[in-house]
Amino acid sequence: MIDSSVKEQLSGYRQSIDNIDAALVHMLAERFRCTKAVGVLKATHELPPADPAREEYQITRLRRLAQDANLDPDFAEKFLNFIIKEVIRHHEAIAAEHGGVTEKTA
Numbered sequence: 001m002i003d004s005s006v007k008e009q010l011s012g013y014r015q016s017i018d019n020i021d022a023a024l025v026h027m028l029a030e031r032f033r034c035t036k037a038v039g040v041l042k043a044t045h046e047l048p049p050a051d052p053a054r055e056e057y058q059i060t061r062l063r064r065l066a067q068d069a070n071l072d073p074d075f076a077e078k079f080l081n082f083i084i085k086e087v088i089r090h091h092e093a094i095a096a097e098h099g100g101v102t103e104k105t106a
Helices: 004-044 052-068 073-097
Strands: none
Touching: 004 073, 052 073
């Protein structure tokens, strides 16, 4: 049997986690809205879907931010790489819709 004060504390933590998860989903949705606009702009101007220099800069920047926030920089990099792969996939699809450059043809 769990003590009622422990249950209450656990419930409070879980509510905070649920709120953070909701905020993360909304932040990711906004990020992908912006990256979709970038994909359309790239496709319109026949730019390649991937930008390795930008990706390298973002990874370095995110690792530094993670370290400053006491978050494992390796985890932060894995998370960003996952997002970058998804963004590139979206950009390739947008480019294909516009008949433009894809990673395979760049």
